[in-house]
Amino acid sequence: MSAAAATDAAPAPKKGNKKLIIIIAAVLVLVLGGGGAAFFLLKKPHAEGEEGEEAAAPAPRAEKKVQHNLDPKHAPTFVPLDPFTVNLADRDAERYAQIGITLEVDDAKLQEALKAYMPAIRNNILMLLAQKTAAQLLDREGKEKLAEQIRREASRALGYEVEDDEDEDTPAAEDKPKKKKKKRAAQVLPISAVHFSNFIIQ
Incomplete structure (x- = not known):
């Protein structure tokens, strides 16, 4: 009986290892997914700020163009x-x-x-x-x-x-x-x- 109990106990750790691996994989997916989502959310306002700066950039160019026509000489x-x-x-x-x-x-x-x-x-x-x-x-x-x-x-x-x-x-x-x-x-x-x-x- 002790041999039978030993054989029953042997497969149990394999099942537990699978569950542990699945849990770790799920946690990693969640962490990576959350990190990726945070990265894109934080990156988006920064990109909009850069686009806003780029959109605002032509205005000084237009001013420079007007100033260029007014030749100081x-x-x-x-x-x-x-x-x-x-x-x-x-x-x-x-x-x-x-x-x-x-x-x-x-x-x-x-x-x-x-x-x-x-x-x-x-x-x-x-x-x-x-x-x-x-x-x-x-x-x-x-x-x-x-x-x-x-x-x-x-x-x-x-x-x-x-x-x-x-x-x-x-x-x-x-x-x-x-x-x-x-x-x-x-x-x-x-x-x-x-x-x-x-x-x-x-």
Whole structure:
């Protein structure tokens, strides 16, 4: 009987080994599966962050492209003038204007010439402003016209020959035909534009 018991006990450890191997294999599958799932879940937000960074990357490229078009070698030079305060030509009331002006030039070397001729430039601009009335300067068209006249007067102060501008507000200009204005070609002047930084009329 003891021999029979011994033979019955011998196969039992083999069964137990199979169960142990199956349990270990199942645990390994679960660990590997869980680890793989964790890896993909943690990797996914990181990948989305990288995609978001890649998606955001073209925007700076577009900005660089815009900046590339603005070549610093050919950038205009801006020359701010001291503010002007002048009595206007209104007859019915005392009106005055406070105007901040900045001249734009294409050639940076011209900036030194502007400083050298500044007294003459300021004189010409003051004389021009003193002839204006508040009504002539209040609307946009009047300001644009003034900017062009300042451009011409400042260029004249630098010694450039500037054709006389027919002022439409004067009676003499109303008597003359307007054909002359169409025939006149735009003059090439050293000052390319005039900008207002301040414009107060009181």
